[in-house]
Amino acid sequence: MGVNQKKTIRLKEGFWTTDSEYAEPRLIGSKCNNCGEIFFPKKEKGWCIHCQQKALEDIILSSEGKIISFSVVMQQPGGGFYFGPVPYAYGQVDLPEGVRVITIFTAKDYNDLKVGRKAKLVIDKLCDDQDGNEIMTFKFSPLV
Amino acid sequence: MKNLNSMRKVFVAGAGLTHWGFFPDQECYDFGSEAIFNALLDAQMEWKDMQAAFCGSVYQGTGSGHQAIKEVGLSGIPIINVENACSSGGSAFRLAYQMVASEIYDVAIAIGMEKMPRGPIPSTAFRPWELSSGFNVQMANYANETVEYMEETSATAEDFARVTVKNRNNGSLNPNARFQKKVTIEEVQNSRMVATPLQLFHCCPLADGAGAVILCSEKMLKNKIRAVSVAASVLTSGVYGEGALAMGTSSSLKFPAAKGLVELSVEEAFNIAGYGPEDMDLIQAYDTMAPAELWDIEKLGFCKKGEAPGLLKDGYFNIDGKMPVNTDGGLMSRGHPLGATGIAQICEIITQLRGTAGPRQVSKARIGLAHAMGAGPNSSVTILKT
Numbered sequence A: 001m002g003v004n005q006k007k008t009i010r011l012k013e014g015f016w017t018t019d020s021e022y023a024e025p026r027l028i029g030s031k032c033n034n035c036g037e038i039f040f041p042k043k044e045k046g047w048c049i050h051c052q053q054k055a056l057e058d059i060i061l062s063s064e065g066k067i068i069s070f071s072v073v074m075q076q077p078g079g080g081f082y083f084g085p086v087p088y089a090y091g092q093v094d095l096p097e098g099v100r101v102i103t104i105f106t107a108k109d110y111n112d113l114k115v116g117r118k119a120k121l122v123i124d125k126l127c128d129d130q131d132g133n134e135i136m137t138f139k140f141s142p143l144v
Numbered sequence B: 001m002k003n004l005n006s007m008r009k010v011f012v013a014g015a016g017l018t019h020w021g022f023f024p025d026q027e028c029y030d031f032g033s034e035a036i037f038n039a040l041l042d043a044q045m046e047w048k049d050m051q052a053a054f055c056g057s058v059y060q061g062t063g064s065g066h067q068a069i070k071e072v073g074l075s076g077i078p079i080i081n082v083e084n085a086c087s088s089g090g091s092a093f094r095l096a097y098q099m100v101a102s103e104i105y106d107v108a109i110a111i112g113m114e115k116m117p118r119g120p121i122p123s124t125a126f127r128p129w130e131l132s133s134g135f136n137v138q139m140a141n142y143a144n145e146t147v148e149y150m151e152e153t154s155a156t157a158e159d160f161a162r163v164t165v166k167n168r169n170n171g172s173l174n175p176n177a178r179f180q181k182k183v184t185i186e187e188v189q190n191s192r193m194v195a196t197p198l199q200l201f202h203c204c205p206l207a208d209g210a211g212a213v214i215l216c217s218e219k220m221l222k223n224k225i226r227a228v229s230v231a232a233s234v235l236t237s238g239v240y241g242e243g244a245l246a247m248g249t250s251s252s253l254k255f256p257a258a259k260g261l262v263e264l265s266v267e268e269a270f271n272i273a274g275y276g277p278e279d280m281d282l283i284q285a286y287d288t289m290a291p292a293e294l295w296d297i298e299k300l301g302f303c304k305k306g307e308a309p310g311l312l313k314d315g316y317f318n319i320d321g322k323m324p325v326n327t328d329g330g331l332m333s334r335g336h337p338l339g340a341t342g343i344a345q346i347c348e349i350i351t352q353l354r355g356t357a358g359p360r361q362v363s364k365a366r367i368g369l370a371h372a373m374g375a376g377p378n379s380s381v382t383i384l385k386t
């Protein structure tokens, strides 16, 4: 072959699972066995920053939640860190386990984004990296 | 902890600002030192009278305060550089205040200076995946907060436009402001969308600028024209459970904060000062984005949640209103050199309390409050009185 094969790479490991146990991709959070607090992304050190105990274990989160806020960003972010499309949208989704997730939104039409509307997890392309590989991340898409 | 009420009274010896705008041919050390010269002149003091210096900045690099002071005169006194995001200036002021109050020094200077990078502020204190996801756009983080505020109150885009109009009116009376031209509600509403629902004229402009305040004990005070003293200087940083998208944190749904950061810091400041909101004659609220001024006024306790838009419309926050807010035009007109903003807010209170604010003078101003938020998050509250 010799030609660079285009790969898909996760933005970061540990955000979601595609385990066949689940019908669709699911986010992985942390749940505190001591106080019940939930975190996303999961806390690598297993340390609960609420009750301040080492009492966290992984929890598989629901793939549907409720839109709390969103903003459609109309201009390129400063600093040269972001290589995705512009405009893009990000905001907050509440999941039924009791955790508020900061997420990128994807939508056919950004007018479909409404506070209080349900949104569903999708694993989607964020951008290409320098070698042409696709960087994948979690996003939420409004259910119209 | 030592009770700040039990410490000695601290006075403003002098204050100095530069003009705020774009200075492509100058380094921040140049206008930083200019602010120091202005403060020394106002205080009728010399650099050799300074016993400690605290310099707030965000983007100016290692030891930037030293570079500014080097242009005035090195004298071996301790120089501490303070980076605390948009609360850097307020934090530097607080350190200088504590040093004089606790009798470690009799005279200390707080400096704030910034030469801003051009374009949207690149907040970098995020994890790489958050930066790659584009979560560090502070206008969009404020936009998300604005969406939540609009859900919880009846505030509208027209209310936000009114904040810009008021502050730009005030800025037209401030010869140091970057923007000294008034705008209309229509101009605000026709400005381009930056991050929905926020438009360009809802956002404070960038600017380069610097300010300095010299604090001293009563004995060291030289310029005694309407002496201003510090009634409280408080800094509160991050509370568990309260969301702050500006630092990549969302609210806890299971354990929301009993009291928010701003509420905590203002409560502490009022406790120390022995005053309440009803005693203030003017405030400098934190208007990085127009809607933020409204919820800031509410969180500071000057009215209930959702009431600020109506009071604004009724002229309550105008210079001749019942509670003037951002009399110098605020961040919205003055511009926002991050590290310098907190000092500029304090300088405006000093100017007003001295009665030297000219056409933007608030009548009978005796007590004023300045509030600066900062990524972190930080909340810094300063109360000054004559």
Ligand SMILES: [Zn+2]
Pocket (backbone or CB within 6 Å): A032, A033, A034, A035, A036, A037, A048, A049, A050, A051, A052, A053, A055
């Ligand atoms: Zn816990």
